[in-house]
Amino acid sequence: TKKKNWEEEKPAEPSVDLTKDSPASSGKPSEEDDCKLSVISWNVDGLDTDNLGERARGLFSFLVLYTPDVVLLQELIPPYVHYLKKRAVSYLLIEGGEEGYFTGIMLKRSRVKLVESQIVTYPTTRMMRNLLVAQVDFNGQKLWLMTSHFESCKAHSAERMKQLRVVKQRMKGAPYDVTVLFGGDTNLRDYELTKVGLPASVCDVWERLGKQEHCRWTWDTKANNNNNAPYVSRCRFDRVFFRPAIKDGVPRLAPDHMALVGLEKLDCGRFISDHWGIYCSFSAG
Amino acid sequence: TKKKNWEEEKPAEPSVDLTKDSPASSGKPSEEDDCKLSVISWNVDGLDTDNLGERARGLFSFLVLYTPDVVLLQELIPPYVHYLKKRAVSYLLIEGGEEGYFTGIMLKRSRVKLVESQIVTYPTTRMMRNLLVAQVDFNGQKLWLMTSHFESCKAHSAERMKQLRVVKQRMKGAPYDVTVLFGGDTNLRDYELTKVGLPASVCDVWERLGKQEHCRWTWDTKANNNNNAPYVSRCRFDRVFFRPAIKDGVPRLAPDHMALVGLEKLDCGRFISDHWGIYCSFSAG
DNA sequence: CCCGGGAGG
DNA sequence: CCCTCCCGG
Numbered sequence: 001t002k003k004k005n006w007e008e009e010k011p012a013e014p015s016v017d018l019t020k021d022s023p024a025s026s027g028k029p030s031e032e033d034d035c036k037l038s039v040i041s042w043n044v045d046g047l048d049t050d051n052l053g054e055r056a057r058g059l060f061s062f063l064v065l066y067t068p069d070v071v072l073l074q075e076l077i078p079p080y081v082h083y084l085k086k087r088a089v090s091y092l093l094i095e096g097g098e099e100g101y102f103t104g105i106m107l108k109r110s111r112v113k114l115v116e117s118q119i120v121t122y123p124t125t126r127m128m129r130n131l132l133v134a135q136v137d138f139n140g141q142k143l144w145l146m147t148s149h150f151e152s153c154k155a156h157s158a159e160r161m162k163q164l165r166v167v168k169q170r171m172k173g174a175p176y177d178v179t180v181l182f183g184g185d186t187n188l189r190d191y192e193l194t195k196v197g198l199p200a201s202v203c204d205v206w207e208r209l210g211k212q213e214h215c216r217w218t219w220d221t222k223a224n225n226n227n228n229a230p231y232v233s234r235c236r237f238d239r240v241f242f243r244p245a246i247k248d249g250v251p252r253l254a255p256d257h258m259a260l261v262g263l264e265k266l267d268c269g270r271f272i273s274d275h276w277g278i279y280c281s282f283s284a285g
Numbered sequence: 286t287k288k289k290n291w292e293e294e295k296p297a298e299p300s301v302d303l304t305k306d307s308p309a310s311s312g313k314p315s316e317e318d319d320c321k322l323s324v325i326s327w328n329v330d331g332l333d334t335d336n337l338g339e340r341a342r343g344l345f346s347f348l349v350l351y352t353p354d355v356v357l358l359q360e361l362i363p364p365y366v367h368y369l370k371k372r373a374v375s376y377l378l379i380e381g382g383e384e385g386y387f388t389g390i391m392l393k394r395s396r397v398k399l400v401e402s403q404i405v406t407y408p409t410t411r412m413m414r415n416l417l418v419a420q421v422d423f424n425g426q427k428l429w430l431m432t433s434h435f436e437s438c439k440a441h442s443a444e445r446m447k448q449l450r451v452v453k454q455r456m457k458g459a460p461y462d463v464t465v466l467f468g469g470d471t472n473l474r475d476y477e478l479t480k481v482g483l484p485a486s487v488c489d490v491w492e493r494l495g496k497q498e499h500c501r502w503t504w505d506t507k508a509n510n511n512n513n514a515p516y517v518s519r520c521r522f523d524r525v526f527f528r529p530a531i532k533d534g535v536p537r538l539a540p541d542h543m544a545l546v547g548l549e550k551l552d553c554g555r556f557i558s559d560h561w562g563i564y565c566s567f568s569a570g
Numbered sequence: 571c572c573c574g575g576g577a578g579g
Numbered sequence: 580c581c582c583t584c585c586c587g588g
Contacts, residue, residue: 437580438580438581439582504580506580514580516582518580518582520581
C-alpha cells in the first residue's frame with residue numbers, strides 16, 4: 001500500500017492502528033530560550049503505511065529530543081493523528097482535515113497559546129489541499145503559523161502556483177506587528193517560485209541562511225530509500241517562508257538556524273518519511 | 286499501418302507503389318495573373334498509407350484545379366514523390382530528404398525559376414526534420430521559399446521552438462530585396478510562438494488576413510476522420526509566415542487571400558490528409 | 571512523487 | 580498527433 005494516487009479526490013482511508021505500537025521513548029525537555037522560536041516542518045508520508053507505527057514513534061522521538069515550539073505536519077492520516085494526540089500530550093494539535101490525508105499544526109502548550117485557527121480553501125485543488133492557519137501568541141508576540149501541502153507533481157504547476165499566491169497574499173497582508181511563518185511541502189520548482197515571486201518582506205529561510213547545500217534537498221531518492229525508487233531525483237519541495245514583524249524599525253524575530261532532520265534510519269531500515277524534516281529556529285534580531 | 290511513431294529516428298520505408306493507381310484528372314490551367322503569387326502548403330500525411338493512391342490523386346487534382354505557383358509539402362514518402370514526378374510534369378519538385386518521410390517544394394516551371402536550393406539541418410532534431418529552402422525568381426523578383434515539418438507532439442516543445450528560431454533568423458536576415466515565404470506544418474502552439482516571437486518584419490499570414498475562423502484550424506479530428514480519432518481536438522499546426530521585400534518603401538508582394546483546401550471527402554470516404562491544406566495568394570501592394 | 575514511454579479514449 | 584492514465588526505470 002505504498003502507492004499514492006495523487007489524482008484521487010478522496011483517497012481511501014488506510015486502516016492502520018498506530019496505537020498498537022509500543023512507546024519508543026519518554027519526554028525529556030531540553031533547555032528553552034524564552035525568546036527563541038523553534039519550528040519543525042515535515043511531510044510525514046502517512047500515505048505510506050508500511051512501518052508507519054515505527055515511523056510515527058520516530059517522529060515523536062524527535063519532538064521529545066528537540067521540543068520544538070511549533071510542528072507543521074503534512075500527510076497526516078487519522079491513525080497518525082490519534083497516535084500523536086495520545087502521546088504528545090504537551091502539544092495541542094490542530095488538524096487541517098478529517099479524512100484522507102491532511103495537514104496539522106502542533107503547538108507546545110507551555111510556550112505557544114492558540115488564539116484562533118482557520119482553514120483556507122483552495123478553490124480549484126484536485127487533491128483536497130488547503131491552507132491551515134493558526135494565530136497564536138508566542139512570548140507576548142503575535143505570530144501567524146501556516147502550513148500547506150501544495151498540489152503534487154510537476155504537471156500541476158499552475159494549481160501549485162495559485163496556491164502559492166494564496167499564501168503570498170496572506171503573508172503580505174498581515175498586520176505589521178505580526179510575525180508570519182509558513183512551512184510546508186510546497187512541491188515547488190524554483191522556476192515556479194520565480195514566476196510567482198515573493199513579496200519583498202517575505203524571505204525563504206533556506207536562502208536567507210546562505211543556501212547551504214547540506215540542507216538544500218528535502219526530498220532525495222538517492223539518500224532516502226523509503227519509496228524504493230529505481231531512479232535518482234532530489235528536490236527542494238519543503239520550504240519555510242518568513243515575514244518578520246517590525247517593532248521600532250527592527251524585526252522582532254529573524255531566522256537563526258536551519259537543519260534537516262530524520263536522516264537516521266529506523267530499526268526497520270527505513271526513514272521516518274520519504275521527506276526529510278526541516279528544523280529551524282528564529283531569534284530576536 | 287496508420288500509426289506514426291514520432292520517436293523513431295528512421296521510420297521503416299512504406300512499400301507502396303502509387304504509380305499503380307490510375308490517373309484521376311488531366312491538367313487544365315486556370316487564368317494566371319502575372320504579378321500574383323499563389324502558394325499551397327500541405328502536410329499530405331504520407332505516413333498513413335491507407336488509400337494513399339487515391340489521396341495522392343486528390344492532391345494532384347488540386348494542383349490541376351488551382352495551378353499554384355508554389356506547393357510546399359510535408360510528410361512526403363518516396364512513392365508519393367515518384368507519383369508526383371510522373372504526373373505533375375509542369376512542376377519541378379525539390380526534395381528535402383530521401384528516406385522515411387520528408388518535405389518537398391514544387392515550383393511551377395512556367396512561372397518560377399529555381400536559382401538554388403538547400404537543406405538546413407536542425408542539429409538536435411530527433412525526428413529527422415530539417416528546413417528546405419529554395420531561392421527562386423518569380424516574375425523578375427527574388428523569392429525565398431521555405432518549408433519544414435517541425436518536431437511533432439506537445440512534449441517536444443523545446444526542440445520545436447529551436448526550429449522556429451532557425452526559420453526566424455533565416456527570414457529576418459534575408460536581403461531587403463528578397464521576398465521570404467515560409468509555409469509548413471509547424472506543430473506550434475500559440476504560447477510557443479509567443480515565447481519565441483517573430484521579427485517585426487515577418488507576419489503570420491492567417492493573422493494578417495484577419496484571423497478568420499473558417500481557416501483557423503488546420504488539424505481537426507472532429508471535421509476530419511482520417512486518423513479515426515476517438516477524441517476531439519483541433520490545432521493551428523500549419524502556418525504561413527511572410528516577410529515582404531521592400532522596393533521604394535512599399536512591399537513588392539503582400540498577403541491577399543487565404544483558404545483551407547482538401548475539405549471534400551474522396552470516394553474512399555476519407556480526405557487527402559489528416560491536415561487541411563492552406564492555399565494563399567500574394568499580390569502587389 | 572522524478573522521468574519517459576506506451577496504451578486507450 | 581489531442582489528452583489522461585498507467586507503468587517501469
